[in-house]
Every structure is written in structure tokens, then in C-alpha cells.
Amino acid sequence: MLSSPIDARAKRQAFRLGLASGRIQRFPGAFTPLSTALIEAKGFEGVYLSGAVMAAELGLPDIGLTTLTEVAQRAHQVARQTSLPVLVDADTGFGEPMNVARTVHELEDAGVAGLHVEDQVNPKRCGHLDGKEVVSTAAATRRIAAAVAARRDPGLVIMARTDVRGVDGLDAAVDRARALVDAGADAIFPEAMASLEEFAAVRAAVDVPILANMTEFGKSPLWTAQQLEDVGVSMVIHPVSLLRVAFGAIERALDALATEGSLASQVETMQTRARLYELNDYQAYAAFDAGVFDFEVPGAPDRQHRGQGALP
Incomplete structure (x- = not known):
């Protein structure tokens, strides 16, 4: 009732344990706080909060127009509603390293289990569109180092997304992934991989979990969770699927x-x-409080509910 009985630290620990389990963690994208109840009921391991979805809900394209305030508010609304860990898209961190640090504080306070920061140039664009630009490796690693330094709860997962594959190819993406891990990233999100072999190459290059983005109408085929797990992918997101x-x-x-x-x-x-x-x-x-609800709902199941209790 009102919010999840599980606190943010416990969710972060569950996220880290899931990433280390050897079993792929499936995170469908929530497009409303209520949709987290269905994700949880269907047995998924976590909830993803997509920047594209947050922009779309505001009637905006996914080009970095949402603000930190808007993202943090939505992250809080979603994270408080579910007992599952929530991973949130923090775009480019909303500015320079000091802005990235503030982003981490705001999203940490919102109760998320993890966030990812990407290496695109602002204004950014969807990772599966052409014409992307990325910042230098030095700038990208400064963003991640700032995020890691700003983290107050060591359980919060700081993930680095790299869009280099779509700009300079796989070898550059592998090199960028290694540099981001050296900067302190807990996990790597290599965007727009073209084959399972490319995921395997990233997996072989780094010693942290990696994420696959299975967005429809994108650059990557829609591989199954099992196919991704077989090449070492630790987590799969379906960011915009439920909205679509x-x-x-x-x-x-x-x-x-x-x-x-x-x-x-x-x-x-x-x-x-x-x-x-x-x-x-x-x-x-x-x-x-019986004064809130004192009527029968036709067809409602007779079962116990999470958080049910009476006033003391």
C-alpha cells in the first residue's frame, strides 16, 4: 500500500546480486508507475525507465529535451511503486561532470537501483538512429568518474553506455568499454550491436556485466533472452515495448x-x-481505512494483497 515495503538499499543489493548471478536479468520498460505492478506480477527481475519513454510521455522526441527534474520525479514515482530494482536512463548526465554528480544524487534520492550515463554529444538522439556523435574518450570517462565519485550509497549501480559502435565500429566500442570500466563503471551498455558475436566481443573485453537493448525497429535483431545469456549478456532491456x-x-x-x-x-x-x-x-x-473503500468490485479475486493491514 502507498509504496513498496522494500527500501532502496535492498533493491540495489538485489540488482547487484542479479547481475552477478549468471542468469540474464530481464527489465521491461515501464511507461507508468502502475505498469510496474504487471512487470512484477509476471516474474521479471527488474524495471527499466527509458529516456525515450519519458520524453514520449511529454510529447517530445528523444533528443535530450527532458530535464533532470522531470526524470528524477518520474524515477521516484516508478521506483517507489515496485519492489523490483529500477534502472533509469540518465541520458548524458544533464551536463558537465558537476552536473553528472548532481544527477547521481537526485536519482539516488529517487530510490533507483542503478542509472546509466552515455557518451553522446548533446543534443543526443535515439541510440538506434543514424547521425549520432560521441564525445572523446577523455570526456566520456570524466562523466563516469564523476558519477562514481558522487555516489553516496556504494550499492548504486553506475552503468556506462557507449554509442561508439554506430559511429566508429566495434573495435572502437570495445576500446571505449575498457576505458569506461577503468573509470569505475560497474556495468557496460554497448548500444546498437549488430550481432551476437559483437556482444561476445564486448563480454570478452571487460570484467563487468553488460546490457543488451532489445528495442523494436532498431539496429539490433530481437534476440531472445536465452540467446543473449548464451553469449554472456547479463541484462536485457525492452525500453519502449510496453508503450508501443x-x-x-x-x-x-x-x-x-x-x-x-x-x-x-x-x-x-x-x-x-x-x-x-x-x-x-x-x-x-x-x-x-474502511472509509476509503466499502463496496464490492464485481469479479475481484479473493486473495491477500501486499501491504494489507489495519490501523493500530
Whole structure:
């Protein structure tokens, strides 16, 4: 009820243990705090918060227009809602090394388990688009060193994303990954890999976990979690997938409403009222204060809920 019973330090420890487990950690991208309840219920290991999704929710393209304040607020809303570790996209760290340090403090306070900082030039663009520019290795490593130095909780995972593969090729990406690890990165996010062999090459080059981005319509084929685990990938994200699924359904429903005059044909595909109330834990609020909720929800399951309890 209200928020997860598990504190941020415990989530960070769970994230680190998962990355070290040898089993690939699957982090679907949340596009609302409520969607974390479904991710958790379906047995995934964590939640990803994508910069592209946060921008899209504001009606903006993914070119670095969101602010640290907006990202930190959304990160807090998402992280407090789930017992799973949350990894958040911190873009380029919102500025120079001192700005990167402040970014770490703000996101640490938001309760995330980890964040990644990338090596693109501002204004950045989606990692699976052409025409990207990256900063020098010296500038990229300064960003990561600043993030590591600013971290107050040693459990917070500082991940370095590199977009060099799409600019200068695989060998340059491997060299950049090694430099980022030397600067203190806990994990490496090599963006836009073209083959499983490329992931294996990065895996062989560094002694920290690596992440695969399985975004639809991108540069990388949509490999399975098992295929990625087999070449040594530690974590896979599906950053924009749930947003795309949801907006596809919304568009189809709006088309039906426009042509048919009602949504009667769409009801079978909708989430039920009972399922919505289950996900936002109505019953726990009822147990806490009967004045909040004192009616039966048709079709609601009879089960115990997380956080259920009574006033002392």
C-alpha cells in the first residue's frame, strides 16, 4: 500500500546480486508507475525507465529535451511503486561532470537501483538512429568518474553506455568499454550491436556485466533472452515495448470509436475494472481505512494483497 515495503538499499543489493548471478536479468520498460505492478506480477527481475519513454510521455522526441527534474520525479514515482530494482536512463548526465554528480544524487534520492550515463554529444538522439556523435574518450570517462565519485550509497549501480559502435565500429566500442570500466563503471551498455558475436566481443573485453537493448525497429535483431545469456549478456532491456503495445491498442480503440460510435467492440480486449483495482491494491487501502473503500468490485479475486493491514 502507498509504496513498496522494500527500501532502496535492498533493491540495489538485489540488482547487484542479479547481475552477478549468471542468469540474464530481464527489465521491461515501464511507461507508468502502475505498469510496474504487471512487470512484477509476471516474474521479471527488474524495471527499466527509458529516456525515450519519458520524453514520449511529454510529447517530445528523444533528443535530450527532458530535464533532470522531470526524470528524477518520474524515477521516484516508478521506483517507489515496485519492489523490483529500477534502472533509469540518465541520458548524458544533464551536463558537465558537476552536473553528472548532481544527477547521481537526485536519482539516488529517487530510490533507483542503478542509472546509466552515455557518451553522446548533446543534443543526443535515439541510440538506434543514424547521425549520432560521441564525445572523446577523455570526456566520456570524466562523466563516469564523476558519477562514481558522487555516489553516496556504494550499492548504486553506475552503468556506462557507449554509442561508439554506430559511429566508429566495434573495435572502437570495445576500446571505449575498457576505458569506461577503468573509470569505475560497474556495468557496460554497448548500444546498437549488430550481432551476437559483437556482444561476445564486448563480454570478452571487460570484467563487468553488460546490457543488451532489445528495442523494436532498431539496429539490433530481437534476440531472445536465452540467446543473449548464451553469449554472456547479463541484462536485457525492452525500453519502449510496453508503450508501443499500449499506444497501438489506444489507436485501434480510437479508430473503432470514430467509425462505430462506441467502444463496445473493444471491451473484450480491455483490462477489467477488477484487474485494475487488484493492481493498484484497493483491498489493502480498504483494510487500512474502511472509509476509503466499502463496496464490492464485481469479479475481484479473493486473495491477500501486499501491504494489507489495519490501523493500530
